[in-house]
Amino acid sequence: MTTPIPAIEGKTTVNLSRDRAFALFTGSFGAWWPRQYHIGAAEVADVVLEPREGGRWFELGVDGSECDWGRVLAWEPPERLLFTWQIGGDWQFDPDPTHASEIEVRFHADGPEQTTIEVEQRHFERLVGGEGVYGAIEHGGGGWVALLAAFSQLVASETGGGRA
Structure with a gap:
């Protein structure tokens, strides 16, 4: 039996409706995802999350190349998103889906124009070399706390405030 590796979590609150927060988070990955976090040979032009169950999560290189990261397992706008890493x-x-961690994103309406976004990335033990991946994400760049801060900055730039 594989020893479980703790989940990595993050949380932020933004001044957007839940519908808009879900749409911006999922439809604008490339606008807030740090460019240095990629695995393809080319620099990143965009990060794409296809908006449907079974959709791909991938990076698009400046040279037109594509490099898969995972798949969408659940697409439940505006409440929940579940995808693999x-x-x-x-x-x-x-490509083996049994070698995948999961990222669950939940969107909680705190009012008509305020949403709390909670992320949990779990099941690192399923990955080949999962302990190293966990360490790199959790300690190397601030994990989902840092990624959600980047998303909050995008919201702030688009709304003139954005973060609650």
């Missing part, structure tokens, strides 16, 4: 300790995509 299929990047192992060698920092390459693993």
